Amino acid sequence: MSFTLDARVDARDVDLAITVQRGETVAVLGPNGAGKSTLLGLAAGLLRADSGSATLDGATLFDAATFVPPHSRGVSLLAQDALLFPHLSVLENVAFGPRSAGVRAAAARSMARDWLGEVDALEFASRRPAELSGGQAQRIAVARALAAGPKLLLLDEPLAALDISVAPAVRRMLRRVLADRTALIVTHDILDAYTLADRVIVVDGGRVVEEGPTRSVLERPRTAFTAGLASLSVLTGERTATGLWTAGGDIAAPSDLPVGTAVAAAIRPAAVSVSLEEPREVNRLRGTVRDLEPRGDVIRVRSDLLSADVAPAVVADLDLALGTPVWFAFGAADVQVYAR
Numbered sequence: 456m457s458f459t460l461d462a463r464v465d466a467r468d469v470d471l472a473i474t475v476q477r478g479e480t481v482a483v484l485g486p487n488g489a490g491k492s493t494l495l496g497l498a499a500g501l502l503r504a505d506s507g508s509a510t511l512d513g514a515t516l517f518d519a520a521t522f523v524p525p526h527s528r529g530v531s532l533l534a535q536d537a538l539l540f541p542h543l544s545v546l547e548n549v550a551f552g553p554r555s556a557g558v559r560a561a562a563a564r565s566m567a568r569d570w571l572g573e574v575d576a577l578e579f580a581s582r583r584p585a586e587l588s589g590g591q592a593q594r595i596a597v598a599r600a601l602a603a604g605p606k607l608l609l610l611d612e613p614l615a616a617l618d619i620s621v622a623p624a625v626r627r628m629l630r631r632v633l634a635d636r637t638a639l640i641v642t643h644d645i646l647d648a649y650t651l652a653d654r655v656i657v658v659d660g661g662r663v664v665e666e667g668p669t670r671s672v673l674e675r676p677r678t679a680f681t682a683g684l685a686s687l688s689v690l691t692g693e694r695t696a697t698g699l700w701t702a703g704g705d706i707a708a709p710s711d712l713p714v715g716t717a718v719a720a721a722i723r724p725a726a727v728s729v730s731l732e733e734p735r736e737v738n739r740l741r742g743t744v745r746d747l748e749p750r751g752d753v754i755r756v757r758s759d760l761l762s763a764d765v766a767p768a769v770v771a772d773l774d775l776a777l778g779t780p781v782w783f784a785f786g787a788a789d790v791q792v793y794a795r
């Protein structure tokens with residue numbers, strides 16, 4: 456076990472318990488105000504808990520009697536913005552951590568060069584932060600965080616401030632450097648969770664509401680927030696002999712779960728079609744159009760129960776608008792049933 460935290464911040468109604476295994480990257484997802492930054496603040500030592508404790512590799516970071524200050528924790532926090540020292544060169548920025556830890560100047564510079572190489576940014580060593588693009592500055596910030604030799608790396612939406620044209624390359628770099636590291640990454644981007652994290656924790660209302668391996672949480676969401684993030688429609692109901700019973704009607708779906716089990720069913724919007732007349736498909740549910748959202752080359756048609764991705768021509772042909780009553784249809788094989 457590497458990092459454990461079980462702590463409360465009463466004024467924020469936050470009560471979180473999490474564990475990160477050694478070498479594991481855990482993504483922290485959740486709506487605005489859920490408590491994600493509070494979690495990072497507690498781990499980094501920027502915020503004090505009212506009660507609880509945290510340990511890192513067996514050493515106490517805080518408890519009722521102890522509070523290890525941020526710089527002595529072996530924890531590095533990488534913020535959304537690079538926050539480099541503007542008056543220092545890139546190399547000096549990265550060498551700062553080792554220098555503060557007592558490493559001699561020449562050795563610290565050599566370490567800094569190694570870390571700059573690690574993030575593909577050696578060519579910027581002599582520049583000042585003002586001469587860097589956002590993506591370049593974020594690479595330097597990663598090198599600086601790693602050069603401090605942290606046992607736990609905290610990343611607070613590290614790609615959020617980047618131009619979408621540079622984010623993929625920085626994400627690839629992060630994937631490489633996070634591979635064997637103990638890290639917590641707060642993100643709003645499901646792609647970060649898929650590409651960077653071994654496990655995800657979903658926080659809502661100051662509590663952990665879902666956790667597990669990234670794929671299983673995102674493919675079998677238990678909360679509306681996670682379902683929305685994963686772009687899945689989730690229907691809840693009870694297992695029947697042929698599928699499941701839901702408030703919207705019976706649905707045919709394959710499943711090995713016993714009849715009567717409380718189940719949820721996830722359906723991808725791309726697998727759902729929309730019509731005005733009652734369709735022939737065995738799985739058909741009535742709905743009312745609540746929202747029409749352009750998403751690339753499809754329009755996402757949302758109702759209270761289900762969403763469907765359809766071609767713009769279909770929206771035009773059916774004359775869909777907010778409030779239009781419609782039928783949704785989908786195949787039994789497109790329904791993923793799991794226990795709630």
Ligand SMILES: Nc1ncnc2c1ncn2[C@@H]1O[C@H](COP(=O)(O)OP(=O)(O)OP(=O)(O)O)[C@@H](O)[C@H]1O
Pocket residue numbers: 466467468469485486487488489490491492493494
């Ligand atoms: N400095 C603060 N003082 C008091 N309450 C705060 C402070 N910062 C956050 N809170 C409250 O604590 C709760 C958790 O907020 P937190 O910033 O941790 O959420 P978050 O998940 O990081 O949100 P976001 O995604 O918007 O950054 C919220 O109710 C918020 O209003």
